[in-house]
Amino acid sequence: MTRRGRASEMRRLGGGSGAGAAVAAATVLALVLSACGPGTSTTSAQAPSTGSAQQATAATEKDFDRGSFPAAAKVDNRWYPLVPGTQYILEGRSNRGQGRVPHQVVTTVTDLTKVVDGVRTAVLCDQDVNKGQLEESELAFQAQDNDGNVWLLGEYPEVYEDGKFKGAPDTWISGLQGARPGVLMRASPRVGTSSYLQGFAPEIDFSDRAKVARTGLRNCVPVNCYDNVLLIDEWNPLEPGDAHQLKYYAPGVGNIRVGAVGDPEAEVLVLVKVVRLSPAALAKVRTESLELDKRAYTVTKGLYRHTPPAIAGP
Numbered sequence: 001m002t003r004r005g006r007a008s009e010m011r012r013l014g015g016g017s018g019a020g021a022a023v024a025a026a027t028v029l030a031l032v033l034s035a036c037g038p039g040t041s042t043t044s045a046q047a048p049s050t051g052s053a054q055q056a057t058a059a060t061e062k063d064f065d066r067g068s069f070p071a072a073a074k075v076d077n078r079w080y081p082l083v084p085g086t087q088y089i090l091e092g093r094s095n096r097g098q099g100r101v102p103h104q105v106v107t108t109v110t111d112l113t114k115v116v117d118g119v120r121t122a123v124l125c126d127q128d129v130n131k132g133q134l135e136e137s138e139l140a141f142q143a144q145d146n147d148g149n150v151w152l153l154g155e156y157p158e159v160y161e162d163g164k165f166k167g168a169p170d171t172w173i174s175g176l177q178g179a180r181p182g183v184l185m186r187a188s189p190r191v192g193t194s195s196y197l198q199g200f201a202p203e204i205d206f207s208d209r210a211k212v213a214r215t216g217l218r219n220c221v222p223v224n225c226y227d228n229v230l231l232i233d234e235w236n237p238l239e240p241g242d243a244h245q246l247k248y249y250a251p252g253v254g255n256i257r258v259g260a261v262g263d264p265e266a267e268v269l270v271l272v273k274v275v276r277l278s279p280a281a282l283a284k285v286r287t288e289s290l291e292l293d294k295r296a297y298t299v300t301k302g303l304y305r306h307t308p309p310a311i312a313g314p
Contacts, residue, residue: 057188058186058188058190058193058194058196059145059147059149059183059186059187059196060183060194060196060197061180061181061182061183061196061197061199061200063149063183064151064180064181065145066117066118066119068145068146068147069119069120069143069144069145069146070144070146071120072120072314073113073120073121073122073143073144073314074122074144074314075122075142075143075144075150076144077144077148077149077150077185077187078251078252079185079189079230079249079250079251079254080150080184080185080249080254080255081252081253081254082109082122082124082142083109084109084110084111084122084282085109085111085276085277085282086108086109086274086275086276086277087106087107087108087109087273087274087275087276087277087285088106088107088108088254088255088271088273088274088275089104089105089106089271089272089273089274089275090104090105090106090107090255090258090269090270090271090272091103091104091105091269091270091272092104092258092267092268092269092270093266093267093268094130094265094266094267094268094269095264095265095266095267098131100266101130101131102130102131102132103128103129103130103131103267103269104128104129104130105126105127105128105129105269106126106127106129107124107125107126107127108124108125108126108277108285109122109124110122110123110124110125110282110285110286110289111282111286111312111313112286112289112290112293112310112311112312113310113311113312113313113314114139114141114293114307114308114309114310114311115307115308116141116143116153116154116173116174116175116307117153117154117173117174117175117181118175119143119151119153119181120143120314121141121142121143121153121154122141122142122143123139123140123141123289123293123310124139124140124141124142125137125138125139125285125288125289125292126138126139126140126157133160133162133163134160134163135159135160135161136157136158136159136160137157137158137160137292138155138156138157138158139155139156139157139289139292139293139296139310140152140154140155141153141154141155141173142184147187148187148188149183149185149186149187150183150184150185151181151182151183151184152181152182152183152184152198152199153173153174153181153199154171154172154173154174154179154181154199155170155171155172156168156171156292156293156296156300156304157170157171158292158295158299167299168296168299168300169204170204170206171204171296171299171300171303171304172199172201172203172204172206172303173303173304173306173307174199175306176303176306177201177202177203177303178200178201178202178203179199179200179201179202179203180197180199180200180201181199182196182197182198182199182200182208183196183197183198183210184198185232185249186212189212189215189230189232190212190215191212191213191214191215192212193211193212194211195209195210195211196209196210196211197209198210198234205236205238205239206236207236207237207238208234208235208236209234209235209236209237210232210233210234211232211233212230212231212232212233213231213232213233213246214230214231215228215230215231216228216229217229217230217231217248219248219250219256219257221256221257221270221271221272222270222271222272222273223253223256223271223272223273223274224250226250226251226253226256228250228251229248229249229250229251229256230248230249230250230251231246231247231248231249232246232247232248232249233245233246234246234247241262242261242262243260243261243262243263243264244260244261244262244263245258245259245260245263245267246258246259246260246261247259253271253274255271256270256271257269257270257271258270286312289310290309290310293309293310294309
């Protein structure tokens with residue numbers, strides 16, 4: 001359930017490996033085959049399609065239409081379900097400039113919503129912990145259209161260093177400063193369809209793209225072993241080199257594994273726990289998320305002030 005590839009981290013760490021696109025593609029395939037680990041296997045990938053009809057039905061950033069979203073922020077995409085009160089914990093290792101150290105990402109689907117660019121979005125609270133210390137606390141705004149595609153419409157990521165708040169320089173909101181929404185998950189992901197933007201924010205050099213790489217995989221993580229796993233290949237064409245982030249999605253669950261190819265951050269994560277929060281725990285997350293939302297009006301007031309406050313409820 002981790003969010004987009006971190007453009008800010010890529011800028012700080014300085015690009016990718018510089019390998020050519022063909023080499024990167026071959027390495028991606030190799031990682032796909034090895035990611036299942038002992039005791040797992042892959043099924044045959046879905047055959048690529050070149051049919052124009054299939055291309056036409058695969059949503060891209062160009063298909064965004066504010067009028068195609070429901071009044072309530074319900075997300076029940078098979079590959080990316082967002083049930084309020086659900087918390088996903090992924091653990092692994094990453095290199096944030098201090099070598100590969102323990103890394104944890106905790107994503108909570110809150111019961112808050114926020115209107116962004118004319119669309120009522122679900123609010124996710126994302127905490128990024130590196131070597132036991134909070135490095136980023138983020139609100140992400142996501143919504144599902146009437147066709148079942150999930151969109152990303154903005155992010156407010158607070159950055160911390162040595163426990164101290166440093167700002168939120170990578171905040172972006174769709175419809176402001178040239179930013180546009182992108183597709184997080186298609187309703188029916190298929191191999192052979194075009195790549196798509198996951199969001200576009202020129203002020204922070206965010207232009208992540210994604211492409212369906214494989215389907216029908218089997219993958220085991222500490223939580224469970226899953227069949228019919230979907231693999232999405234993500235990259236930022238604005239960054240030098242050929243850094244790719246690989247995300248594995250299990251039906252009915254969401255993101256279960258994250259891998260990397262040519263990425264100096266080398267973030268590798270697996271899903272270790274899925275928690276259904278108690279009413280009291282959800283209320284605590286709600287309060288913390290509302291505090292983040294309120295603080296954003298001061299930290300990024302020139303941008304965030306154009307949005308209404310997050311509220312509880314659908």
